[in-house]
Amino acid sequence: MLDYDALYALNEVVRYGGFDRGAQALSLTQSAVSQKIKRLEQNVGGPVIVRTKPLKPTPLGRELLAHFQKVSVLEEALNIESGLQESASPITVAVNNDVLATWFSLVLAKFSETRRNPVHVYNADQTQTREKLQQGGVMACISQTGTPVTGGQSIRLGTMYYQLYASPAFIARYISGSPSPEKVMKSPGLLYDEYDVTLLSDYQQTCFNLAPSFSSCHWYPSSHGFVKMAVDGVAWALLPTLQVVDEVKKGELVSLFPQQALGLPLFWHWTSIDSGALSDLTRAVKLIAKQQLKDVV
Known part of the structure; x- marks a missing residue:
């Protein structure tokens, strides 16, 4: 035993x-x-x-x-x-940076209304969270992959949209005239870490049919710092539209290509165990995701 x-x-x-x-x-x-x-x-x-x-x-x-x-x-x-x-x-979950920076705190607020279980959140890229669940490191996760793990369940939450943003000062300094994808990609940009390369590559290929290019990008591993770097005019950044609503309203950030957005589908995965707390957390995730995630930009 x-x-x-x-x-x-x-x-x-x-x-x-x-x-x-x-x-x-x-x-x-x-x-x-x-x-x-x-x-x-x-x-x-x-x-x-x-x-x-x-x-x-x-x-x-x-x-x-x-x-x-x-x-x-x-x-x-x-x-x-x-x-x-x-x-x-404790309930252990793996969640990616952008969800943590935008709406997952609302999930915990909703969950805490009825449960006092600690929630231990592990930060991982959305391409890595499902693997952490598969290995048994957590009990639930948010992933961009929908296929359930062995002994688990999954549900589609919605789509998180990303656009390319820059400050007016950055645009005046680096982009003369109308911005073109080629011109923008040659100016200073931002990457969060090595996993962020995949997201930016998908944006470049899906929205512009361009080969991936990162030679002019700074690396800055902070979700909130990412926004600050863009607002301060250091670089352009590929950001969740949810994260910069206020900055756009204030005119601190401008969407460089408003008609071009990359949609990232998100799925909630959880292990199939008889747990009232995990069921309540799942309900909170579904509710908040329905409020926050849209099918259109």
């Missing part, structure tokens, strides 16, 4: 990225936590942690953590039904 006390220790060590912080969360010494992990590895017959900085679970460790999360949620439901205690197990 699995040692669930040791599994809990593994969960906290991985969550906080190290033995020191994991031990603090457990109110134990680092030595005691290390012994629990070592005993767990002996029981399951292999390593459960890659001892890097930050610590990462091995494939076996990921399987154990996925099992532990499911057991925790099922135990919560049993405790509530039996009246033993009011438990509030």
